[in-house]
Amino acid sequence: MSGGSHVSSIKTSRRKISVFELRTNANPRFIGSDPCSSQKQIQLCGLKGCDIMINFGIKCIIFFNLEERKWKTTAKQDWQIFFCRCSLGLTTRSCSQALQTTPPSKLGAYFRCPGVLPGESFPRLFSPQKMASSESQYDxxxxxxxxxxxxxxxxxxxxxxxxxxxxxxxxxxxxxxxxxxxxxxxxxxxxxxxxxxxxxxxxxxxxxxxxxxxxxxxxxxxxxxxxxxxxxxxxxxxxxVFDIDMTDYDDVRTCCSSADICPKCWTLMTIAIKILDRVLEEDFGFQHRLWVYSGRRGVHCWVCDENARKLSQAARSAVAEYMSVVKGGTDTIKKVHLTNPIHPSIQQAITVIDHYFEDYAVNEQDIFSSKETWQNVLALVPDGLRDGLQIDFVKAKSSTERWKLLQRTLTATYLEEIKLQYCYPRLDVxxxxxxxxxxxxxxxxxxxxxxxxxxxxxxxxxxxxxxxxxxxxxxxxxxxxxxxxxxxxxxxxxxxxxxxxxxxxxxxxxxxxxxxxxxxxxxxxxxxxxxxxxxxxxxxxxx
CATH class of the missing domain: 3.90.920.10 (DNA primase, PRIM domain)
Structure with missing residues (x-):
């Protein structure tokens, strides 16, 4: 769960609210009940008699109203808090539209929930009884x-x-x-x-x-x-060996933080593996590279060539430094500074990032969705352009429009520095x-x-x-x-x-x-x- 800047707790007629997290390829996980007792207070936006709330991306919340026995949705402007994280991709169309236009059988396949039968209705699919089922959960x-x-x-x-x-x-x-x-x-x-x-x-x-x-x-x-x-x-x-941990990307991902991951931010690990694997093979000639999922929030690489196993500490440091593009601690705002001409290896990395950037950063992470998120992007542009872009961003009607504004305003080098800061692999040297x-x-x-x-x-x-x-x-x-x-x-x-x-x-x-x-x-x-x-x-x- 994440909090907003000004949050108030609204009473719910003494009715407990049970919050569940939808998880890919697993039964929904029970988060807790009675949000007033949780670590962060939750703004309920006047929704009463509501037993289940699920956050679908950033567009709206779908909830099951116990009094009316119906599934309902509420628009983004009616709430400020993500009740739970769910990364099932409904960022380009509202949930209400999805419910109206998507057949129940296809909903089951779309959300990839286990045990869904063809023709099973959406309310039944996410009924409290089904959501409480936790046979496949790890204890x-x-x-x-x-x-x-x-x-x-x-x-x-x-x-x-x-x-x-x-x-x-x-x-x-x-x-x-x-x-x-x-x-x-x-x-x-x-x-x-x-x-x-x-x-x-x-x-x-x-x-x-x-x-x-x-x-x-x-x-x-x-x-x-x-x-x-x-x-x-x-x-x-x-x-x-190389260790890439998702927590090192917390300053550039909006969907999760700390040890949490979801399919949206996992794209960062996909990009990291593709970039580093190419560097290890083509730039250094290493043939035997074993990539391993850590089991939680990152990936490891074991380079097993004989010449790699014999490398000195200085040589290992040099290889790691060669791969390090994003530099600076939490206090450093701009962490990527490109030289001209751009190193061929970094140019190859940009080619990989370009394949994912718009879908990942602009659409899924929605880094231009609000002033809070686009300020982080504008902090990376030259001072002389920042104020003008800030005014244009407020006038723009969508994230896509703001991204196009940025592309028209900045030179290729500044754009590439932004892409690298948001997507380039972050190594634990x-x-x-x-x-x-x-x-x-x-x-x-x-x-x-x-x-x-x-x-x-x-x-x-x-x-x-x-x-x-x-x-x-x-x-x-x-x-x-x-x-x-x-x-x-x-x-x-x-x-x-x-x-x-x-x-x-x-x-x-x-x-x-x-x-x-x-x-x-x-x-x-x-x-x-x-x-x-x-x-x-x-x-x-x-x-």
Whole structure:
């Protein structure tokens, strides 16, 4: 929820108001009742006898009136507060128009809510009974019961070990890798290391970590770091990693803030991946880039090429600095300053941003919708043009008209600086430059959301939906729905049925797709390594 500048609380005839948040690919989540007791008071605009309020973007509110037993809408000018965030895209047409013109069956498909039957009426679709249903919701209280199942039956240990072993480049490569576990009650255990896959499995199933972080490959086993001679224990290798967090965009997104995300602002992550992936491949020549959803509000990139793993801290800093365009802290207003001519890499980034900017920033984020939002844009234009644009913006009738005014007034360089400030990737440079910096592991479970940190298929990036990423709850429910075989199968080799069963288990769940993406990434690396070994062998034969 977000507050306005002048908010008053209006009594509701002692009737509690239940507020729900509509979520993509999930049942609506109950926010709370009786808004007067919430953290921020809510202006009700005289709407009484109203049991459910849902905010659809910025155009209007739809609510269910208990007294009249009807769904109604109210125009934007009748309210000032977003009762809850919902990013289902109704920003170009009003909800009342949508209700009047869209068939009920299509509404169900449009909003992508589960369990919707063709022909089901809109009031029934979002009835209080349906909205209160929370079978697919994640409950953090269940995590201690679900994690043992996940680590025993679903975690892809085999693929994970293949990845971090890098084809057996050195036996010490996996053995000297640092793992860090965050246990229940935020108990933090660093410098874990394992000799092989079997040891890793047993320890993870024993400790049941709430979070897994991966560190560097050290000169000695991290588990023995206290017993080695002082000064000899140091980080030697580490993937070049990048961390992009949605909270770093809070000054330029209007739909959400802090840890919240929605499909509207997720476009920023799509843009970031496309820009950085191109830079890493074309400007630096890195071939093996694993993009991973963090499980909540960001993405990570693991650059796994051998030359990337051997980079010094200074070289990592240089790469991160090369990619940094948006610079300055919260007190810095203008964070992008372009040189003339524009660097070719930045020009390529602008091409990517141009593909999304109008739909994302002008329409969805609606950065020109009000004086409060367009002031942030005008703060980035030259002083001599600002006052005139301010007057013209007040006269303009729509966000699109204001955007066209800006395009006609500013030079290309100023326009591009605005686009970059609003959309260019914002890196946590400290994560990238430190060799011994820890980063959250793929296939770790996010304890706040329950979502799995899954690899992203960059070839189908625009189709990736963080809200459809499986949660540990949904995975365990999928397992429950399948016919389970007996755990204690009578065979001579005790390990074989366990391996086969685990492989069979993840294939029964929605974790199958992300693991396939992971396997394809590993297979590409292994194939490349075999090719390099053959080239070395051929060169040796020439001598």
């Amino acid at each position: 953090a209280a269940e995590l201690p019961d679900l994690l043992p199942i996940y680590y025993k039956r679903l975690f892809p240990y085999s693929q994970y070990f293949r990845w971090l072993s890098y084809g057996g480049v050195s036996k010490k490569y996996f053995q000297n890798r640092e793992f860090s576990f965050t246990l229940k009650d935020d108990i933090y255990v660093r410098y874990q290391s394992f000799n092989n896959q079997n040891e890793l499995e047993k320890e993870m199933q024993k400790m049941v970590p709430y979070k897994i972080d991966i560190g560097a490959v050290y000169s000695n086993k991290p588990s023995q770091h206290n017993s080695v001679k002082s000064g000899t224990f140091h980080a030697e290798y580490k993937e070049l 400290n994560v990238s430059k430190g060799i011994n910096h820890l980063l959250k592991s793929p296939f770790s479970v996010h304890p706040k959301t329950g979502r799995i940190s899954v690899p992203i298929d960059v070839k189908n990036l625009d189709k990736f939906d963080p809200f459809s990423v499986p949660t540990i709850s949904s995975l365990c429910k999928e397992l429950d729905k399948t016919k389970e075989e007996q755990e204690n199968t009578s065979v001579e080799n005790d390990e074989e049925p366990e391996v086969k069963r685990r492989t069979r288990d993840y294939k029964k769940t929605s974790l199958l797709g992300p693991i396939k993406v992971f396997e394809q990434f590993i297979e590409k690396m292994e194939h490349f390594r075999k090719g390099e070994l053959l080239k070395q062998s051929d060169r040796g034969g020439d001598f």
